[in-house]
Structures are given as structure tokens and as C-alpha cells.
Amino acid sequence: MTELRIDPDLCAGHGRCFDVAPDLFAEDEEGYGTVTVPRPEGRQLADARLAGRSCPEQAVLLT
Template sequence: MRITIEKDLCIGAGQCALTAPRVFTQDDDGFSALLPGQEDGAGDPLLREAARACPVSAIEVTES
């Protein structure tokens, strides 16, 4: 899988990090970021739910 975070859309709500904390975190400015080594989501079952939880749809998950 491929995870794309649209930084221009992200408002820093943190829903991704709350939903899938093994994949997402928030950077120093409070915006969504992937944890190191999680560029493909590492099979986390909550990955797609985290993308759906984003209030501005800033996260896209696609099959590679």
C-alpha cells in the first residue's frame, strides 16, 4: 500500500494518529506525519479507518 498525506490540506486534527498510532504521528507543527518505516502502513488494520477519520480527507491510501 501507498500512503499519501496532502500537507496543504492537513489541519492537524490528529484523528489519524489517534486511530492508527502505529502508523501516524504529528510533526513538530502538529500536522500529520508517518512514523519512520511506515511508508506502506505495515499491514495495520486501522490504516484505512485512519484515512476515513481525517476530517479534511488529507490522507489517501492506495494499493501499490
């Protein structure tokens, strides 16, 4: 089971994750990314990986 998280110490609030994968991420009240689907599957997993590659801070973690 793959877990999707954002490292809050690395996230700088660029917003690429929720631009690239709005079904998996959202924006908190301060503009930082949050995960809405912590256990992505199938197509969601591909989108999660794409979001990870798009994050300039490498704050999107798939474990």
C-alpha cells in the same frame, strides 16, 4: 503495494490520524500528521483505512 501518504495541502492538524492509528502516524512539531509506515500491510492497512475515514480533511491518501 499500497502507499500511505498525507496530503500536506489538505492536512489541518486535527490529529485524528495519530489518535486512531498511532502505529502508523505521528505528530510533527507543528501538530500536523506525518506517516511513519509508508507501506502498511495486513492489519496496518485496516488501521490506515480507518484513519483515512477519521480525517475530516480527507488528507490521508492510500494509493
